[in-house]
Amino acid sequence: MTKQATAQKSNVAEISAGKPKRIEEHIIEVVSDSGEGAQKCGQTFGIVSGKMGNGVWTVEIIPAEIQPPARSQEGASGVRIRLGSKYVTNMGDQADLVVALNEQVLYNRIVNGAFRKGTVVLLENKWADDPQPAIREQYAAALADFKERGLVIHELPLEKECLKIVKNARQGKNMFVLGMLCRIYSRDTQRALDEIAKVFARKGEKVIKPNHELFKAGYQYAAENLEYHYEVPPEHEGIQKPTVVTNGNTAVGLGILASGMDMLAMYPITPATSVSHYVSEVFHHTGGFMHQAEDEIAAVAYAVGSSFAGRTAVTVTSGPGMALKTEILGLAVMCEVPLVVVNVQRGGPATGQPTKIEQGDLLSAIYSMPGDAPKIVMAPATISECFHFVITARKLAEAFRTPVIILTDANLATAVQPYDRPEPQAEWLSAPIDQSEWDKNIPPYDWDDETGLSPRPIPGQPGGEYVLTGLAHTKRSKVAYDSMSNQIGCNMRSRKMAAFAATLQRPEIYGDKEGDMLVVSWGSTMGAVKEAVDRMRSEGHKVSNVHLRFLHPFEKDLKEIFSKFKKVMTVELNYSDDPDMPLITDATRRYAQLANILRHHTLLDIDCWSIVQAAPLQPGMICEAVLGRLKKLN
Amino acid sequence: MFGLKADWSLDVQDRYFTLEDYEGAQPRWCTGCGDHGVLTAVQKVCREAQLAPEKIVNVSGIGCSSRLPHYMKTYGFHGLHGRALPFASGIKARRPDLDVWVSTGDGDCFSIGGCHWIHGIRYNIDMVVLVFDNAIYGLTKNQTSPTTPKDYGTSTHPTGSFLPAMNPLTITLGITNVSFVAQVVDWNPLLVYETIKMAHAHRGTSFVRIIQRCPVFVEDIHKEMMDDPSQILLLKHENGIPTNEAVERIYPNQVVHDPSDWSGAMNIARDESRVPCGLLYHDPEAPVYDDWSNVGMDMSDEEKIAGVNKALDSFSI
Numbered sequence A: 001m002t003k004q005a006t007a008q009k010s011n012v013a014e015i016s017a018g019k020p021k022r023i024e025e026h027i028i029e030v031v032s033d034s035g036e037g038a039q040k041c042g043q044t045f046g047i048v049s050g051k052m053g054n055g056v057w058t059v060e061i062i063p064a065e066i067q068p069p070a071r072s073q074e075g076a077s078g079v080r081i082r083l084g085s086k087y088v089t090n091m092g093d094q095a096d097l098v099v100a101l102n103e104q105v106l107y108n109r110i111v112n113g114a115f116r117k118g119t120v121v122l123l124e125n126k127w128a129d130d131p132q133p134a135i136r137e138q139y140a141a142a143l144a145d146f147k148e149r150g151l152v153i154h155e156l157p158l159e160k161e162c163l164k165i166v167k168n169a170r171q172g173k174n175m176f177v178l179g180m181l182c183r184i185y186s187r188d189t190q191r192a193l194d195e196i197a198k199v200f201a202r203k204g205e206k207v208i209k210p211n212h213e214l215f216k217a218g219y220q221y222a223a224e225n226l227e228y229h230y231e232v233p234p235e236h237e238g239i240q241k242p243t244v245v246t247n248g249n250t251a252v253g254l255g256i257l258a259s260g261m262d263m264l265a266m267y268p269i270t271p272a273t274s275v276s277h278y279v280s281e282v283f284h285h286t287g288g289f290m291h292q293a294e295d296e297i298a299a300v301a302y303a304v305g306s307s308f309a310g311r312t313a314v315t316v317t318s319g320p321g322m323a324l325k326t327e328i329l330g331l332a333v334m335c336e337v338p339l340v341v342v343n344v345q346r347g348g349p350a351t352g353q354p355t356k357i358e359q360g361d362l363l364s365a366i367y368s369m370p371g372d373a374p375k376i377v378m379a380p381a382t383i384s385e386c387f388h389f390v391i392t393a394r395k396l397a398e399a400f401r402t403p404v405i406i407l408t409d410a411n412l413a414t415a416v417q418p419y420d421r422p423e424p425q426a427e428w429l430s431a432p433i434d435q436s437e438w439d440k441n442i443p444p445y446d447w448d449d450e451t452g453l454s455p456r457p458i459p460g461q462p463g464g465e466y467v468l469t470g471l472a473h474t475k476r477s478k479v480a481y482d483s484m485s486n487q488i489g490c491n492m493r494s495r496k497m498a499a500f501a502a503t504l505q506r507p508e509i510y511g512d513k514e515g516d517m518l519v520v521s522w523g524s525t526m527g528a529v530k531e532a533v534d535r536m537r538s539e540g541h542k543v544s545n546v547h548l549r550f551l552h553p554f555e556k557d558l559k560e561i562f563s564k565f566k567k568v569m570t571v572e573l574n575y576s577d578d579p580d581m582p583l584i585t586d587a588t589r590r591y592a593q594l595a596n597i598l599r600h601h602t603l604l605d606i607d608c609w610s611i612v613q614a615a616p617l618q619p620g621m622i623c624e625a626v627l628g629r630l631k632k633l634n
Numbered sequence B: 001m002f003g004l005k006a007d008w009s010l011d012v013q014d015r016y017f018t019l020e021d022y023e024g025a026q027p028r029w030c031t032g033c034g035d036h037g038v039l040t041a042v043q044k045v046c047r048e049a050q051l052a053p054e055k056i057v058n059v060s061g062i063g064c065s066s067r068l069p070h071y072m073k074t075y076g077f078h079g080l081h082g083r084a085l086p087f088a089s090g091i092k093a094r095r096p097d098l099d100v101w102v103s104t105g106d107g108d109c110f111s112i113g114g115c116h117w118i119h120g121i122r123y124n125i126d127m128v129v130l131v132f133d134n135a136i137y138g139l140t141k142n143q144t145s146p147t148t149p150k151d152y153g154t155s156t157h158p159t160g161s162f163l164p165a166m167n168p169l170t171i172t173l174g175i176t177n178v179s180f181v182a183q184v185v186d187w188n189p190l191l192v193y194e195t196i197k198m199a200h201a202h203r204g205t206s207f208v209r210i211i212q213r214c215p216v217f218v219e220d221i222h223k224e225m226m227d228d229p230s231q232i233l234l235l236k237h238e239n240g241i242p243t244n245e246a247v248e249r250i251y252p253n254q255v256v257h258d259p260s261d262w263s264g265a266m267n268i269a270r271d272e273s274r275v276p277c278g279l280l281y282h283d284p285e286a287p288v289y290d291d292w293s294n295v296g297m298d299m300s301d302e303e304k305i306a307g308v309n310k311a312l313d314s315f316s317i
């Protein structure tokens, strides 16, 4: 008997007929060519599970092209769902069970380290007798290879089963697979049927019906033919509090509405665009306007112009678009125009990796403008924070008369998670435009010496007439011809940051307040980092985590917090030199972006570990990296 | 000062604006610069229309001509090189009550701002766009601009500009949804005033190319035109820019041109043997982007909160 066969056998033995096996959590993937509906299948499964009270984290696997060649590795499209009894904060490590509609797309996931020995693969078997000999050969070769790699393969006649119900199996298989998964994981079938009806509501009964049938057939098929049958009991049955399920981009869009934002100006760019797709669909609910500009420069200029005229504005973009906006953001800093900028980071530089995650824009968000251009930079850690940070950012932008940059990323953008339904408040909305008379004696930049803050005249206010200028200016907004005005302007704009920093709290320490290693993180990696810290702590390691949400200026007392640990390191998703690489010495080593600024901020020898492998961090990788550094320490 | 309202009641405004109410800082343009006269005309048009200074926003890019907002006593936005149009569009987007004016140069509009020029014309947002075309980069001192004549020597092309000058009129006329294109020379105050007045009265983007003297760097280009008025082709029509006998006497070359005739306008613009002066094209019916961007501005907080709840509910589980 081969090793795999033993594994398969033991699995079967484990699952006694009838009674499902109780598990704490599972990671499930559905992969296919694009256009086969794997994402719809996974998202529906996630929503049904969320409704049952389970923890869920869903993340889409997106190919770079719209119509990549069929059965190609790079064309893999699909979804990963991490399903747990408890709250789930990240996509986890390797998958436990995978449904694949062809064997080639599995390779994409294999190279991305998505599977382990023993991962169960439910594979469409129609390729085994494809009319094209080349495909039959590919299929056979892959099958042998998968077994060699220790995957537990089950070949299933998915196409054939679906064809019993619909003429075009390509468009129905996803619901059949959903049925299978709902049986395997003992999901509530009524909730699933309701959800399917909702998904196809617009298309009417004639589409809902066959999809319901496909679902039921899949369920039945799994019950009769598959031994896998699990139960993932939620900690609490059903929904405890009002809950919504969205991805991070939709959360940003909802935040734009809830913050009373008057307009969104944008130019399409992956992975930010879906924010505007959503906002343009619903902006009329709050009377806002979505402007698709001719380029990112025009988009941010439009937003800045609008904000100058007293209307609250946001622009949403990603790396390359951010680069184009740089000059105008500098103007917004210089002229103290409130503005919210959301940068859904992707891999860079240049066009980089449009659909892939990276936290590579931290330094450019803080420093990319010529001259001294201080502004607030913040990064949400969860999907729910994507919503709330827009509201906070709008208020900060106005209170501190400054641009505020929110850094999210491709992982938050597409990951889906249930979270507490926000209760919209009147104070979240922007105030109406002040058009009362402005006291002529008050200059447009009436800087408070202590805080650098000043009120702002809005066009339409009689007596407030001034000419905003991007040239160095006096507090009357007159072009500065003297040497001191520029110094004073810079002092004041910088002072605002100090004033804002004074309002920030000390960040929370996850774990003990002292120990061997403090892992510092920011942005979307929080869930994976905390899970890794939990694992290491349960093994007796003295590891803690501090997660930063404000990157410029920083939250309070970082140096003091850090100095209680033998070593401090950041874990990030951007480039840094591995100290063991050729030619890398203390003098040449380039650090990860947060580590870089923390080093000069604290004057401590902060280490880092970071990768740019186009995928979110897995808790297992983080443990390995941190434990490696710990070993060197001891 | 007084106005008769639709219901025949007399509207007595409590403020009357004089030219002084629009005069900002002392202009710093060179003596003999064509920009001075345009500034005066803008101020006169504002006074004539009795525009409240606090409701006016003068937007500009960077260049000599882009200093204009500083010389007006209104709100102003002296932005960045090439970006006046998108800034102005954003200002107007949700503030239909504001009167938005753009001052831009040939480099600012036709070169670095080229993309915004094309799209600005297409958006057709309600604003006046004055392009001060001196055929040179003034502020940065004598570099070739898109409208510098071929073979003309500049600091960046000392042996002469390589390429034939761009024709901003044919380009602007060629942009879908163009609604108002006029051209004028800065040295005829009456024509400048009448052209700007008509541009301001039009709802949509009024594109006015002003052939502007820069005696410091390109004196000869414009001097030749001034010395020989026959180079100018005066456009006449009852729907065009009003002229008078004095003007008609100066410019013997005249043609009757109906501004609603786009092909005629294109033919006039294409003929580079003469400098057309007047209204080339006018379409008061062209769709105006403001009609989309102005929607929804009067919502109450309660309505907005209800809207957010509605949006959230569609994601509730």
Ligand SMILES: Cc1ncc(C[n+]2csc(CCOP(=O)(O)OP(=O)(O)O)c2C)c(N)n1
Residues within 6 Å of the ligand: B062, B063, B064, B065, B066, B081, B104, B105, B106, B107, B108, B109, B132, B134, B136, B137, B138, B139, B140, B145
């Ligand atoms: C991004 C950027 N590039 C270049 C400049 C330098 N610059 C300022 S004005 C100008 C050209 C101005 O020419 P034009 O628009 O014709 O205006 P004029 O001075 O002739 O009125 C240039 C190149 C700048 N300010 N910003």
Ligand code: SF4
Residues within 6 Å of the ligand: B028, B029, B030, B032, B033, B034, B035, B064, B065, B134, B138, B139, B213, B214, B215, B216, B217
């Ligand atoms: S350099 Fe030319 S355009 Fe600039 S102010 Fe002087 S004359 Fe006018």
Ligand SMILES: [Mg+2]
Residues within 6 Å of the ligand: B063, B105, B106, B107, B132, B133, B134, B135, B136, B137, B138, B145
């Ligand atoms: Mg010029």
